[in-house]
Amino acid sequence: MLERIVYISAAREPQTEESVGRILDVSRSRNAANHITGLLIGGGAWWMQLIEGETDKLEPIWQSIRADPRHDPVVMVQRRAVRQRSFTGWSLQFRDTDDEEFGTLLEELTGSIGDPRLRKQVRRFADVFLKPGTKLPEFGAD
Template identity: 30%
Template sequence: MHHIIYGSRATQPLSDDDLLTLLLQARSHNQLHGISGALVYSNGQFMQVIEGEEEVLAALYERLLRDPRHTQLVKYADKAIAERSFSEWSMAFQPVSEAQFAGLLGYLPARHFASTAPELGRADGLLLSMMKELVSEPLA
C-alpha cells in the first residue's frame, strides 16, 4: 500500500457545483481502481491524500498534474504505508476554514520526503489524524 499527499491551488474559484462534479468524477474512478483518500478545500486551496497501489497512484498523479482546474502541485509525501487511513472513503471531502487549512499546513513535514519508511513518522501521523478529524467534523 502506498500514499501520496499533495497540495495545490485552484486556477479559478470553484462553485459548490464545480466541487460536486469534481468529487463525483473522482469517487467513481477511485472506486474502480481501489483508491481511497481525503480532499480538503479552503478558499482556492486543496490538500489531498490518495491511498492505493503505487502504480495506480502514479497514474492518477500524472492526470492530476495535467488537470487545468488546479496548479502549483506540491508533493509532501509519496511512500509505502502499512495501512490505509481512509479505507471507508473513495474520496472524503470537506470544505474547511482558512484557519483550519493553515493548521494542516503546520503539520507538514519540514522537509518533503522526510521519511520513506512505511511506519508513519510523527508529522505524517499528525497530518493524517488532523485530516481525518476535519473530514468527520463540520466546518468550524
C-alpha cells in the first residue's frame, strides 16, 4: 500500500548549511534505495517533511526519523493511504526559508500536489513557522 506521512519537528540545535547537507545526502540515498519520495522544508528550528512510499519501506524510515535525537518533538500531521505520489522523481526535494521569494518557490514545489488539503497544510506550516508576515500565494480552493 502506498502511504504518505507528513510531520513537523523542531531541531534541538541550530542547523548549519553543512549539517543540513549531510542530512540531505544520507536521506536522499536511503530514500532512493527504498523508493521513497518527498519534500523537506526547513527554516530556523522548524522543519516539515512529507514522505511517501510503500508501507513496508516507509515504516522503518518513519521509525528512524522519530528516534533521531537531532529533533524533538516530532509531530505527525498526517498519515494516510494515497493512490499516487505527489513527489514523483524526488528522493527528497529541499528548500530552506532563506531562499528569495519563498512563496513562489513553495507554490512551485507544491503545485503538482493533487490533494488540496495537503497543499493547505504545507501553506499553514509556512505561514506559522517559517516566514511570519510573508504573504504566500493562494493555492486554490480548500
